[in-house]
Amino acid sequence: MAENSCGGARDWAVQALRLLIEQETRALLLNALAQVEPLYQLEKEGAFKAGNPRGIAFAQERLWAGAQALRDMIRISGFWSGIKVGARTADIDLESRFNRSLCST
Numbered sequence: 001m002a003e004n005s006c007g008g009a010r011d012w013a014v015q016a017l018r019l020l021i022e023q024e025t026r027a028l029l030l031n032a033l034a035q036v037e038p039l040y041q042l043e044k045e046g047a048f049k050a051g052n053p054r055g056i057a058f059a060q061e062r063l064w065a066g067a068q069a070l071r072d073m074i075r076i077s078g079f080w081s082g083i084k085v086g087a088r089t090a091d092i093d094l095e096s097r098f099n100r101s102l103c104s105t
Contacts, residue, residue, distance in 0.1 A: 028066075038058070039058070042058055
């Protein structure tokens with residue numbers, strides 16, 4: 001009997017995880033969709049020519065948003081699977097790599 005109740009809890013946890021991942025994915029895709037028009041407008045205005053600060057800022061923001069979404073999905077799945085993700089370490093490491101790559105160009 002204990003196995004059945006444990007199995008039910010596990011099934012509930014799996015369903016909850018799927019729902020959270022689906023919600024995060026939906027939010028990520030809707031956010032990306034909302035950026036299509038600004039992307040084309042910036043391209044039309046020449047913002048993606050080498051060194052243009054508006055194009056750089058747009059690309060930085062989109063990369064950072066994608067990295068945050070991925071991090072959040074890893075945290076959600078890690079929470080349910082028992083994987084520990086060090087938020088501060090991951091954030092600092094990702095941010096420092098991101099800034100180093102931009103500053104070196």
